[in-house]
Amino acid sequence: MKLTEIIENSGEWLKGDGPHRNIVVSSRVRLARNLRSKPFPGWAKKAERIEVLKIVKSAVEQLPEMEDAYTENLEALSPLEKQVLVERHLISREHAAKGVGSGVVMNVNQSLSFMINEEDHLRMQAICCGLQLDKVFAMINQADSELEPMLDFAFHPQLGYLTACPSNVGTGMRASAMLHLPGLVMSDQMNKIINSVNKIGLAVRGLHGEGTEAMGNLFQVSNQTTLGEAEEEIISRLNDVIVKIIEHECNARQLLLQKKPVTLLDQIGRAYGVLSYAHSISSKEALNLLSVIKLGTDLNLFPDENRIVVDELFIETQPAHLQKGAHVQKMSADERDTLRASLIRAKLQVVPKPDIAKIATQPLGTTENDE
Amino acid sequence: MKLTEIIENSGEWLKGDGPHRNIVVSSRVRLARNLRSKPFPGWAKKAERIEVLKIVKSAVEQLPEMEDAYTENLEALSPLEKQVLVERHLISREHAAKGVGSGVVMNVNQSLSFMINEEDHLRMQAICCGLQLDKVFAMINQADSELEPMLDFAFHPQLGYLTACPSNVGTGMRASAMLHLPGLVMSDQMNKIINSVNKIGLAVRGLHGEGTEAMGNLFQVSNQTTLGEAEEEIISRLNDVIVKIIEHECNARQLLLQKKPVTLLDQIGRAYGVLSYAHSISSKEALNLLSVIKLGTDLNLFPDENRIVVDELFIETQPAHLQKGAHVQKMSADERDTLRASLIRAKLQVVPKPDIAKIATQPLGTTENDE
Numbered sequence: 001m002k003l004t005e006i007i008e009n010s011g012e013w014l015k016g017d018g019p020h021r022n023i024v025v026s027s028r029v030r031l032a033r034n035l036r037s038k039p040f041p042g043w044a045k046k047a048e049r050i051e052v053l054k055i056v057k058s059a060v061e062q063l064p065e066m067e068d069a070y071t072e073n074l075e076a077l078s079p080l081e082k083q084v085l086v087e088r089h090l091i092s093r094e095h096a097a098k099g100v101g102s103g104v105v106m107n108v109n110q111s112l113s114f115m116i117n118e119e120d121h122l123r124m125q126a127i128c129c130g131l132q133l134d135k136v137f138a139m140i141n142q143a144d145s146e147l148e149p150m151l152d153f154a155f156h157p158q159l160g161y162l163t164a165c166p167s168n169v170g171t172g173m174r175a176s177a178m179l180h181l182p183g184l185v186m187s188d189q190m191n192k193i194i195n196s197v198n199k200i201g202l203a204v205r206g207l208h209g210e211g212t213e214a215m216g217n218l219f220q221v222s223n224q225t226t227l228g229e230a231e232e233e234i235i236s237r238l239n240d241v242i243v244k245i246i247e248h249e250c251n252a253r254q255l256l257l258q259k260k261p262v263t264l265l266d267q268i269g270r271a272y273g274v275l276s277y278a279h280s281i282s283s284k285e286a287l288n289l290l291s292v293i294k295l296g297t298d299l300n301l302f303p304d305e306n307r308i309v310v311d312e313l314f315i316e317t318q319p320a321h322l323q324k325g326a327h328v329q330k331m332s333a334d335e336r337d338t339l340r341a342s343l344i345r346a347k348l349q350v351v352p353k354p355d356i357a358k359i360a361t362q363p364l365g366t367t368e369n370d371e
Numbered sequence: 372m373k374l375t376e377i378i379e380n381s382g383e384w385l386k387g388d389g390p391h392r393n394i395v396v397s398s399r400v401r402l403a404r405n406l407r408s409k410p411f412p413g414w415a416k417k418a419e420r421i422e423v424l425k426i427v428k429s430a431v432e433q434l435p436e437m438e439d440a441y442t443e444n445l446e447a448l449s450p451l452e453k454q455v456l457v458e459r460h461l462i463s464r465e466h467a468a469k470g471v472g473s474g475v476v477m478n479v480n481q482s483l484s485f486m487i488n489e490e491d492h493l494r495m496q497a498i499c500c501g502l503q504l505d506k507v508f509a510m511i512n513q514a515d516s517e518l519e520p521m522l523d524f525a526f527h528p529q530l531g532y533l534t535a536c537p538s539n540v541g542t543g544m545r546a547s548a549m550l551h552l553p554g555l556v557m558s559d560q561m562n563k564i565i566n567s568v569n570k571i572g573l574a575v576r577g578l579h580g581e582g583t584e585a586m587g588n589l590f591q592v593s594n595q596t597t598l599g600e601a602e603e604e605i606i607s608r609l610n611d612v613i614v615k616i617i618e619h620e621c622n623a624r625q626l627l628l629q630k631k632p633v634t635l636l637d638q639i640g641r642a643y644g645v646l647s648y649a650h651s652i653s654s655k656e657a658l659n660l661l662s663v664i665k666l667g668t669d670l671n672l673f674p675d676e677n678r679i680v681v682d683e684l685f686i687e688t689q690p691a692h693l694q695k696g697a698h699v700q701k702m703s704a705d706e707r708d709t710l711r712a713s714l715i716r717a718k719l720q721v722v723p724k725p726d727i728a729k730i731a732t733q734p735l736g737t738t739e740n741d742e
Contacts, residue, residue: 262709266650273644277724279637338633353648 003077006070007084007324010312011110011127018130022298023246025178025218025311028089029136029235030125031144032163032172036154040164041102041117049101049117056116059150060105060124063143065112074102080329083320089127091115112143119164120172122151131242133175133235141231160227171231176222177242182295183252184245185217186267193245201225202241216287216314217295221245257299257361268296269354275344280337286317286344293351301354309347317344374448377441378455378695381683382481382498389501393669394617396549396589396682399460400507400606401496402515403534403543407525411535412473412488420472420488427487430521431476431495434514436483445473451700454691460498462486483514490535491543493522502613504546504606512602531598538595542602547593548613553666554623555616556588557638564616572596573612587658587685588666592616628670628732639667640725646715651708657688657715664722672725680718688715 013026034040038052053073061071074082074095082096091104095118106113115123124147126139147153154162161172168174184190194204205220221242223234256264271292275281281289293310296302302310315321317340323331326339384397405411409423424444432442445453445466453467462475466489477484486494495518497510518524525533532543539545555561565575576591592613594605627635642663646652652660664681667673673681686692688711694702697710 262650262705266712269648269650270645273646273648274641275644277640277644279633279640334633341637 003070003072003081003084005108006088006090006106006110007321009110010308010315011088011090013111013127013129014311014315015308016129018128018132020246021130022294023180023249024129024131024242025180026089026127026129027132027136027175027177028125028127029133029140029173029175030123031140032120032161032168032174033122033124033144033147033151034120034154034162034164036152038121041119041121042164044101044117046101052121053101053103053116056114056122056151057103057105059147060114060116060122062150063146065139065143066105066107069105069107071105072103073100074104075099078329080320080323084324087315087318087320090125092118092123094118095123112139120168122147131177131239131246133177133239133242137175137231137235168226170225170227171229171234173226173231173234174222175235175238176220177238179219179221179242179245179249180217180291180294181219181245181249182217182291183249183256186256186264187252189248189252190219193248197221197241197245200237200241202238215284216291218287218291253295253299257359261359264299265301265354265356265359267292268299268301272296272348272351272354276348277345278341279345280334281341281344282333282337283317283319283340286340287314290314290317296354298360300358300360301356302351306351309350313344313347316347374441374443374452374455376479377459377461377477377481378692380481381679381686382459382461384460384482384498384500385682385686386679387500389499389503391617392501393665394551394620395500395502395613396551397460397498397500398503398507398546398548399496399498400504400511400544400546401494402511403491403532403539403545404493404495404515404518404522405491405525405533405535407523409492412490412492413535415472415488417472423492424472424474424487427485427493427522428474428476430518431485431487431493433521434517436510436514437476437478440476440478442476443474444471445475446470449700451691451694455695458686458689458691461496463489463494465489466494483510491539493518502548502610502617504548504610504613508546508602508606539597541596541598542600542605544597544602544605545593546606546609547591548609550590550592550613550616550620551588551662551665552590552616552620553588553662554620554627557627557635558623560619560623561590564619568592568612568616571608571612573609586655587662589658589662624666624670628730632730635670636672636725636727636730638663639670639672643667643719643722643725647719648716649712650716651705652712652715653704653708654688654690654711657711658685661685661688667725669731671729671731672727673722677722680721684715684718687718 035052039048041049057071060066061069085091086093086096090106090110090113095115102117104115111126111128113125124140124143126136128136156162160170163169163172181190184193197204201224203222203224206215223238271289275289290310290313293302297304297307297310319336322336322339406423410419412420431437432440456462457464457467461477461481461484466486473488475484475486482497482499484496495511495514497507499507527533531541534540534543552561555564568575572595574593574595577586594609642660646660661681661684668675668678668681690707693707693710
C-alpha cells in the first residue's frame with residue numbers, strides 16, 4: 001500500500017461509528033516493547049538501530065492483520081509526509097524527527113500502527129472511533145500476543161516490560177481517549193475537571209499529547225501509571241472516568257442550552273458565518289470554529305449526514321495535510337491560511353445554515369443508547 | 372406630521388443621492404442664532420425660555436419649506452424618542468437632555484431641522500447626502516434670510532452673530548461632512564489625516580460629534596473657526612479638504628486591493644458571515660461590520676441595489692431605533708443585542724454572498740463622475 005492511499009482515505013477512527021461517538025472522537029491504546037539484550041534506540045549505534053528495525057519490521061509485517069500494510073523506513077519520508085502521519089495520530093511528533101534506523105508499519109484502515117525505534121524498539125497502537133477502550137485493547141493485545149513468539153521482548157518478572165523511560169515500565173501501556181468538550185470549556189469547568197482527573201492518577205492533555213495546547217476543545221485523557229495495575233484494571237478505571245466526563249459534558253451542554261441559549265446560538269452562528277466566508281484562517285482558529293460547528297451538529301442545528309464533512313476538516317485543515325493536498329512541499333503560513341479558508345469555504349457549502357427550529361432540547365450531544 | 376412618520380422613513384440624506392455618495396455619507400450646515408435682548412438659554416429663567424420658544428417656533432413654522440413640519444416641545448417627548456432624533460442627527464445629544472422651554476421643528480424629508488433653546492435660542496441645520504456643502508449652505512442661508520425679518524437676531528457690526536459660546540461668534544456656522552473612511556483606517560493612515568486636517572483649523576470627530584468615538588469608520592470633518600472668514604470661504608475651504616481626503620481614501624482602497632487583496636476579502640467575508648449568522652451583536656460591532664459591508668459594496672462584491680439596506684442598518688441598529696421599532700421603552704443591553712442581531716439577519720437575507728468574481732479593480736469607492 002502507498003502513503004497516498006493513507007492520506008486520501010480517512011482512517012476508520014474518523015469515519016467509523018462507536019458508542020458516545022459525538023463526544024469521544026477516538027479511543028487509543030499503545031504498548032511499548034523492547035528487544036532483550038539490544039540497546040534502547042536512544043543509546044544504540046546506527047548499525048544497531050538498523051538491525052533492530054530489520055528484525056522488528058519483519059515480524060510486524062508477518063502479522064495476519066498487517067496484510068497489505070503500509071510500511072516504510074523513516075528516511076524515505078519527507079518532513080511533510082511525516083507531519084501528515086503525525087496529524088493523523090499515526091506516529092508521534094518525536095518519531096517524525098527520526099530518520100535512518102526508524103520505521104513505520106500501519107494497516108489499511110489505519111487502526112493499527114507500529115513505530116519502530118521511536119523511544120522504544122517498538123511502540124504499537126490501536127485506535128478506533130467512539131468510546132471503545134476494550135476493543136482497542138483487545139486489538140493491540142492480540143497483536144502483542146502474535147509478536148511475542150517472534151520477538152524476544154525484554155521482560156522482568158517483578159517489573160514487567162522494560163522500557164527506555166521508567167515511566168512506561170510495567171505494562172508499557174498508555175490508553176487514552178480524545179474527547180470533544182466544548183460544553184465544559186464554554187462553561188469554564190475544564191480546569192476543575194482536569195484537576196479532579198489528575199488527582200486520581202490520570203492525565204488530561206491537548207490535541208497532540210504531552211505539552212500541547214488544547215485546541216478545538218479537544219482533550220486527551222490517559223492513564224499516567226503503568227506499574228502495579230493490570231492492563232484491564234487500568235482500562236476499566238479510565239473508561240469509568242471518561243463516562244463521568246461525558247456526563248459532565250452533557251450536563252454542561254444542557255445547562256448552556258437552558259441558561260444561555262442565545263450565547264450558544266450566537267457562537268454557533270458566528271462560527272458558521274466565519275468559516276463559510278473567511279479568506280484567511282489559521283489552523284488554531286479553524287479548529288476552534290470547527291469544534292463549535294461539531295457542537296452545533298450535536299445540537300441538531302446542522303444535519304447529521306454532514307457530520308463527516310466537519311470531522312474530516314479537523315484533519316484536512318492541519319498544515320501538513322493542506323500542503324500535501326496542494327502538492328506543495330514548502331508553503332508560507334499566509335499561503336496555508338488562504339488555502340485553508342478556501343478549502344473550508346468549499347467543503348462547508350454542503351452544510352446548510354443553522355436551522356434554529358430544530359435545536360435539541362435534551363438529551364444532548366451523545367448517543368448513549370448506541371452501546 | 373407625527374414623529375412615527377419621521378421614524379418610519381429614512382431621511383433624504385440617507386436614501387438620496389449625491390456626488391461622492393459612497394464615501395461622503397452626508398453634508399451638513401448649522402447656524403446658531405439668538406434673539407436680541409433675551410438671555411441665552413443657559414442663563415434664562417424657565418418663563419423666559421418658554422417665551423423665546425414660543426416666538427422662535429412660531430416664526431420657524433411660518434417658513435414655506437416647513438409646511439407640514441414635525442414640531443414638538445421637548446417635554447412632550449420620551450427619552451427614547453429624543454434618542455431616536457439624536458441617532459438620526461436631527462437634534463444634538465445636548466438638546467435631548469432638555470425639557471420644558473425647548474423644542475424641535477423639522478421638515479418631512481428631514482433635510483431641515485430647528486432646535487429651539489439648545490445652547491442658543493435657535494440652531495438650524497440643513498443636511499443632505501453626498502458632498503453637497505454648497506447646497507446645504509444655500510438651503511440654510513435661505514431659511515436664515517426668511518427668518519431675519521421675523522426675528523430680531525443679536526448681531527454685532529464687528530463681531531457678527533452673537534452666540535452663547537464664544538467659539539460660535541461670527542458666522543455662527545458649523546459646516547461638516549460625514550465621511551466613511553475604511554481604507555484609511557485599515558491602512559493605519561487615519562491619525563496622519565486627522566493631524567493634517569487639525570493643522571489647517573478643521574476638526575475630525577467621531578460619529579456623534581465632539582468627544583465621541585469613531586465607530587463604523589465614520590468621521591465628521593468640520594470647520595473650527597467662525598470668525599474672520601465669510602461663510603462661502605469656510606465652505607469652499609472645507610470642500611477642498613474633503614475632496615483631498617476622498618482622494619486619499621480611494622488611493623488607500625486601491626493599494627489595499629493591490630497589496631492585500633486576501634486581507635480585504637477576508638474582512639469583508641467575515642463581516643458578512645458574522646452579520647448573517649450572529650445571534651447577539653453590540654451596537655459598536657454592528658457599525659464596524661456594516662462599515663466593512665459598505666466597503667464591499669463599493670468594491671462591487673455586493674449588488675449596488677442592496678446599498679440602501681446596509682445604509683439603513685447603520686441607523687436602524689442604533690439602540691433607540693431598535694427599541695422604538697420593538698415598541699419597548701426599557702430594554703436591557705443584552706435584549707437589544709439579541710434584537711439587533713435578529714434584525715440584521717433578517718435584513719441581510721436579501722444581500723447575496725460576496726461575489727469575488729465581480730471585485731472592482733479601479734477606480735474605487737467613489738462616484739467622482741456624478742458631479
